[in-house]
Amino acid sequence: MKFDLETVLFFSLAVMAIGSAIMMITRKSPITSALYLILNFFTVSGLYLLLKAQFIAIIQVLVYMGAIMVLFLFVIMLLNLQDEKILKEKFTYRKITAVLLSIFLFCLLSFTIYFGFSGKFTAMSDKAVEIGTAEFLGSELFTNFSFPFELASFLLLAAIVGAVVLAKKKFE
Amino acid sequence: MSTESLIVFFIAGVVMVGGGIIVSELVAPTSKNAVKDETYECGIPTKGESWVQFKVGYYLFAILFLIFDVETIFMVPWAVVMGELGLVAFIEILIFLIIVSLGLLYAWQKGALKWD
Secondary structure: OOOOHHHHHHHHHHHHHHHHHHHHHHOOOHHHHHHHHHHHHHHHHHHHHHOOOHHHHHHHHHHHHHHHHHHHHHHHHHHOOOOHHHHOOOOOHHHHHHHHHHHHHHHHHHHHHHHHHOOOOOOOOOOHHHHOOHHHHHHHHOOOOHHHHHHHHHHHHHHHHHHHHHOHHHHO | OOHHHHHHHHHHHHHHHHHHHHHHHHHOOOOOOHHHHOOOOOOOOOOOOOOOOOOHHHHHHHHHHHHHHHHHHHHHHHHHHHHHHOHHHHHHHHHHHHHHHHHHHHHHHOOOOOOO
16 A cells, blocks of 8 residues: 555544544534534545545535534524433333444445455546536536436425424414 | 645645644633633523523524525536536526525415514
């Protein structure tokens, strides 16, 4: 393995991403968890940059770190978690399911990592830089993928209608 | 501008902001005591919890903002390739905008934009 700038950046970002993810799920206060999630999103955006996906990286910062985290914070404040003890759970079926699902995810990830390191998917395409730009994305999105693009607008419409319906009690 | 220079730009930003905070922490004179850490409330001793349930209106405004944020992001690649693709891209974005605007009209109609 080469020891260049990209390798150093990748490993420091990866360690930060894992560290912030662990901090996020172990914090007691939901607000602190949310702040660690922001750090996690930031490191993931750095990883996107290393993969030459500039447009996605900037969107990760703008939408996830900005807008979606604001939404998360409002949800936490809406929930009215006065007593943090409520969050403590006993050993239930839900926990057993969670453990089983985690093992499944772990297996899935280890398979991916194993095949990644066995030399099958290591090379990055020469066109990677070109593909990552907004220009390439636009020309693909508005020609080959115009139908999924229009479907995205229905998804956004459904999100607005869903939020208004859920909050409607307030207005009646 | 290459990706590496963007990464260097990010790191320089972090170092400038973080360095400023660290240096001011090192240089500034400090005196710490328990009274300073208390929540300030007009000089009166505080009562009760600071956790209050927020109005659902905040959430509605946040999700409306998010949706139009995503809409704007879809418009960035559109704006870049508009010159090449011409009328087709224009009609596509028009359909997109009309569908998303229906959502805004719905929220408006239901009174979600009112703050009472």
